[in-house]
Amino acid sequence: MEGEVSKALRANRGPVNELALNFGILLLIMLAGGFLTGFLAKSLRLPDKLMRGFIGIGVLGGIYFWAQTPLAH
Secondary structure: OOOHHHHHHHHHOOOOOHHHHHHHHHHHHHHHHHHHHHHHHHHHHOOOHHHHHHHHHHHHHHHHHHOOOOOOO
């Protein structure tokens, strides 16, 4: 059973490739995860190495959640 979002994406995507759509969504999730984690780490005034580690964890967490979400398949 398909979700409504998946049906809408398939109906309205036009010439956009499914892989390109999923890759674009992945980039947005990575950007949001890195931005939010970096913003939180910056407000805590952590050292640069620790802050980069937290940003990396945020980006990897975004990728993990993207992998768990059924998108336009």
